[in-house]
Amino acid sequence: MKILYLLSDLMIPCIIFFIVGTALAARKKVYEDFTSGAKEGLRTAAKILPTLIGLMTAVGVLRASGFLNMAAEQLGKLTEKAGFPAALVPLSLVRLFSASAASGLLLDLYKEYGTDSFIGTAASLMMSCTETVFYTMSVYFVAAKISKTRYTLAGALLATAAGIAASLLLAGAMAA
Numbered sequence: 137m138k139i140l141y142l143l144s145d146l147m148i149p150c151i152i153f154f155i156v157g158t159a160l161a162a163r164k165k166v167y168e169d170f171t172s173g174a175k176e177g178l179r180t181a182a183k184i185l186p187t188l189i190g191l192m193t194a195v196g197v198l199r200a201s202g203f204l205n206m207a208a209e210q211l212g213k214l215t216e217k218a219g220f221p222a223a224l225v226p227l228s229l230v231r232l233f234s235a236s237a238a239s240g241l242l243l244d245l246y247k248e249y250g251t252d253s254f255i256g257t258a259a260s261l262m263m264s265c266t267e268t269v270f271y272t273m274s275v276y277f278v279a280a281k282i283s284k285t286r287y288t289l290a291g292a293l294l295a296t297a298a299g300i301a302a303s304l305l306l307a308g309a310m311a312a
Contacts, residue, residue, distance in 0.1 A: 180279050187274045195234045204230065220304065223248075223255050227262060228300055232269045239263070258307035265299030267292065 159166045198204045204226055211229075212222020223245060231238040242259050249255040269292040277285060 184275050184278050187278050188271075191233055191271055191274065192237075195230060195237045199230070199237060220300075221255055221258070224259060224262065227259055228266070231262065231266050232296065233271055235268050235271070238268075254307055254311045257310055258303050261303030261306050262300055265303045266296045267299075269293060269296055 156166055159169070208222065208225040208229065212225045215225055216222050227238055227241045227245065230241055242263055245259045246256055251257075251260070269289070273285065273288060273292065277283075277288075
């Protein structure tokens with residue numbers, strides 16, 4: 137076990153030394169390339185900042201207003217019949233927009249149901265099997281100046297649905 141800790145501690149420094157060593161061997165100007173990349177990164181961050189603020193504000197308003205709980209309660213009546221617990225509805229909705237807000241909901245589920253319960257296990261797996269679709273699309277498409285998303289949203293939502301289904305199946309198998 138100690139060897140794994142040692143390897144994990146050495147991994148990042150080794151990667152950095154490898155990248156810098158490769159650049160030096162190719163006679164690249166490492167520091168200048170780094171600073172120009174950092175400048176470009178800051179410009180990109182400045183471009184996407186309004187989008188990030190808008191998404192985080194919207195999620196905060198939905199959660200604080202109680203709309204999210206009301207919508208989850210109503211949707212939960214339908215999803216319970218399909219075998220999808222109503223307690224997981226808010227997490228699955230918020231996860232589409234914000235990973236940090238979804239993490240807060242995950243902690244609430246842990247407090248209420250426990251980490252080893254079916255709900256806790258399914259929620260943990262959902263966090264691992266799904267992506268913040270709208271956040272990711274808005275950030276990367278704004279940064280890359282893509283205006284025609286074509287089938288990206290449909291594919292991402294289908295992948296999210298598959299991840300949610302897989303998490304429920306795996307949690308059910310673990311509970312049995």
